[in-house]
Amino acid sequence: MRSITTFDIQYAHRFYGFRGEAQYLHGHTGTFTIEVEDSIEPGVNMVFPCNEIKKTAWNVLKNFDHALILREDDPLLPAIIDVYENQGIKNGHPQNTMRGEAFRTDLATAFPECRLVVTKESMTVEGMIKIAYDLLKDKLKIRKITFRSGDNVASEEFKVEGTVDRCPKCGIRLDENGVCPKCGFRD
Numbered sequence: 001m002r003s004i005t006t007f008d009i010q011y012a013h014r015f016y017g018f019r020g021e022a023q024y025l026h027g028h029t030g031t032f033t034i035e036v037e038d039s040i041e042p043g044v045n046m047v048f049p050c051n052e053i054k055k056t057a058w059n060v061l062k063n064f065d066h067a068l069i070l071r072e073d074d075p076l077l078p079a080i081i082d083v084y085e086n087q088g089i090k091n092g093h094p095q096n097t098m099r100g101e102a103f104r105t106d107l108a109t110a111f112p113e114c115r116l117v118v119t120k121e122s123m124t125v126e127g128m129i130k131i132a133y134d135l136l137k138d139k140l141k142i143r144k145i146t147f148r149s150g151d152n153v154a155s156e157e158f159k160v161e162g163t164v165d166r167c168p169k170c171g172i173r174l175d176e177n178g179v180c181p182k183c184g185f186r187d
């Protein structure tokens, strides 16, 4: 069975070198749908609590929310960094509070202090799914990710194997010692 969560991110980007209007900086509301698959945990009669899936995904993916996403070779990147630097907001600002945990993978690097994500490839809906799966695959048993942005939608299915030990009272993943990090239940 699957537990499914959905949430939005607002972001700005452009397709550098693309022949079309998307080569100009513009913004979107993008919608993630993340499907997690496992057995049903009998104690709670669910696969995973959807709000916990959302929390886990959001902790990482909020780096993309109200962020500018640019490809690493886009000449706008040094120009933007220059402006942020001169304005004194490159390394953070007291009102930049909703920061995610910084990450660096082969596909993308997040700079939460200036709400910037630098990607290896153009940030299409397909590209977003590759990045998100890479960031979340060790935290969630992801069966499918769908990402929708304007008229563009992409989805990808992934193989899931085995089962994760979950708390019969909370439904969340037990830690390596078999203890629920939320309620202290011990397996």
Ligand SMILES: [Zn+2]
Binding pocket: 013, 014, 022, 026, 027, 028
């Ligand atoms: Zn776009």
Ligand SMILES: [Zn+2]
Binding pocket: 167, 168, 169, 170, 171, 172, 180, 181, 182, 183, 184, 185
């Ligand atoms: Zn628990």
